[in-house]
Amino acid sequence: MxxxxxxxxxxxxxxxxxxxxxxxxxxxxxxxxxxxxxxxxxxxxxxxxxxxxxxxxxxxxxxITRPKIVTEQLSKDKTRKWLLEFQDGQRVEMVYIPEDGRGAVCLSTQVGCAVGCRFCHTGSQKLTRNLTAGEIVGQFMVARDTYGEWPSPTDETRYLSNIVVMGMGEPLHNPDNVIKALNILTDGDGIAISRRRVTMSTSGIVPKIVPVLQATGVRLAVSLHAPNNQIRSKIMPINDRYPIEEILKACREYQNNDGSRYITFEYLMLDGLNDSLENARELVMLMKKYKLRASFNLIPFNPWPGCLFKPSPSGQVKAFADILEKAGFAAPVRVARGQDILAACGQLKSQKDKIEA
Ligand code: SF4
Missing domain, CATH: 1.10.150.530 (DNA polymerase; domain 1)
Known part of the structure; x- marks a missing residue:
C-alpha cells in the first residue's frame, strides 16, 4: 500500500x-x-x-488528520483545556482562554522542552521531539472543531480570535516548523487569523528572534522574569547562554525593523526572588537603556507539587506594578485562569502521565 x-x-x-x-x-x-x-x-x-x-x-x-483528543476539561471560568495525542502517541496540551466575546488559543510547539526553566512544569519534562508544522496547525483546527468556527466567521463573532504560542516547548528551538505553521494559520484564504493577533513567546533564543518574526510578522513576547542576569540565571539556566543584554538588543533590532510593534515582557512574580521594588526600578532602567516600547504582563505564580517557589503576596505585586506604570509601562496583573483544571503549562500532561505510568 x-x-x-x-x-x-x-x-x-x-x-x-x-x-x-x-x-x-x-x-x-x-x-x-x-x-x-x-x-x-x-x-x-x-x-x-x-x-x-x-x-x-x-x-x-x-x-487529513486531526490530533486525537485524549481528555478535554472545561473550567468554571470557561477556560478549556485539551490533552491531544499525535499519530506516534506523543501528547501535548492546548488551552483556550476566553475573554469578553473573544479569546486566545495557546498552542504547543514541542513535546517537552529543553530549556528547563526552574519554575515551569513542562521544563521538568525532558524534550522528546519537535512538533511538525501540521501538528501545530492541527491543534488550532481541533479548537475550531470544538467551537464550530468553520468557516471563519467575522471578527465580531469569533471566539477563537487570537493565538498565543506559549504552550509546551520553546518555539525558537523549532523555528522552521513554527514559521511554516504560523504562515498557514495566518493565510488569508484559509484560517486567516490576523498576524497582529498572534503572539509568539520565547525564553530568548537570541539568534532566532528577528529572523522568525520577520518570516511570520507576528508579535513578540519574551519570558523575562528577572531584571538582571544574576536572578535570571538562577531561574532560567538558558540565561547563561543568552543573557539579558543580548535578548534586549535583539528586541531593539526587532523594533527598529517595525516601529509599531510593542513587545510584551512576561514576568512571573516569585516571592522574595524577583519581586522587590528595587527589581521593578531595574526593569524600568533596562527598558529605557534599550529604548524599548514595551508592556509587562505580571503573572501570579501557580505552584505545582514539588516546585521550589512561592507566589508573591498580592500587595507586593501591586506595588511592583505601580512602579512600572508610573514609569509609563502598562503592567496588568494576569488573572489566574482555569485553576480548577490545572491550567498552568504542562500540568495536565504530567498528571495524566503519572496516572497512566
Ligand atoms: S517556560 Fe517555556 S521555555 Fe521555559 S521550560 Fe517551560 S516550556 Fe520551556
Whole structure:
C-alpha cells in the first residue's frame, strides 16, 4: 500500500506542487486549500467543487488528520483545556482562554522542552521531539472543531480570535516548523487569523528572534522574569547562554525593523526572588537603556507539587506594578485562569502521565 501524504501542514506552494505532480491546475490547489483551512473539511467526498475523479485520486494519495483528543476539561471560568495525542502517541496540551466575546488559543510547539526553566512544569519534562508544522496547525483546527468556527466567521463573532504560542516547548528551538505553521494559520484564504493577533513567546533564543518574526510578522513576547542576569540565571539556566543584554538588543533590532510593534515582557512574580521594588526600578532602567516600547504582563505564580517557589503576596505585586506604570509601562496583573483544571503549562500532561505510568 502506498503511504499517504498528510495534507495538514503542507505550505501553499507544496500543495500546489503536489497537485501539479498529479496533472492538476494551480486553481485546484487553491480550492483544496479552502476546503482544508476555510471550511475545515476532513472528508474528501464533501469537497463538492472538485470532480469525483480528483476526489478519488486525493483519497488514494493523501490524508487529513486531526490530533486525537485524549481528555478535554472545561473550567468554571470557561477556560478549556485539551490533552491531544499525535499519530506516534506523543501528547501535548492546548488551552483556550476566553475573554469578553473573544479569546486566545495557546498552542504547543514541542513535546517537552529543553530549556528547563526552574519554575515551569513542562521544563521538568525532558524534550522528546519537535512538533511538525501540521501538528501545530492541527491543534488550532481541533479548537475550531470544538467551537464550530468553520468557516471563519467575522471578527465580531469569533471566539477563537487570537493565538498565543506559549504552550509546551520553546518555539525558537523549532523555528522552521513554527514559521511554516504560523504562515498557514495566518493565510488569508484559509484560517486567516490576523498576524497582529498572534503572539509568539520565547525564553530568548537570541539568534532566532528577528529572523522568525520577520518570516511570520507576528508579535513578540519574551519570558523575562528577572531584571538582571544574576536572578535570571538562577531561574532560567538558558540565561547563561543568552543573557539579558543580548535578548534586549535583539528586541531593539526587532523594533527598529517595525516601529509599531510593542513587545510584551512576561514576568512571573516569585516571592522574595524577583519581586522587590528595587527589581521593578531595574526593569524600568533596562527598558529605557534599550529604548524599548514595551508592556509587562505580571503573572501570579501557580505552584505545582514539588516546585521550589512561592507566589508573591498580592500587595507586593501591586506595588511592583505601580512602579512600572508610573514609569509609563502598562503592567496588568494576569488573572489566574482555569485553576480548577490545572491550567498552568504542562500540568495536565504530567498528571495524566503519572496516572497512566
Ligand atoms: S517556560 Fe517555556 S521555555 Fe521555559 S521550560 Fe517551560 S516550556 Fe520551556
Amino acid at each position: 502506498v503511504e499517504k501524504t498528510e495534507l495538514i501542514g503542507l505550505s501553499k506552494t507544496e500543495l500546489e506542487q503536489k497537485l501539479a505532480d498529479m496533472g492538476e491546475k494551480p486553481f485546484r490547489a487553491k480550492q483544496l486549500w479552502q476546503w482544508l483551512y476555510f471550511h475545515g473539511e476532513t472528508d474528501f467526498d464533501k469537497m463538492s467543487n472538485l470532480s469525483k475523479a480528483l476526489r478519488q485520486k486525493l483519497k488514494e494519495h493523501f490524508s
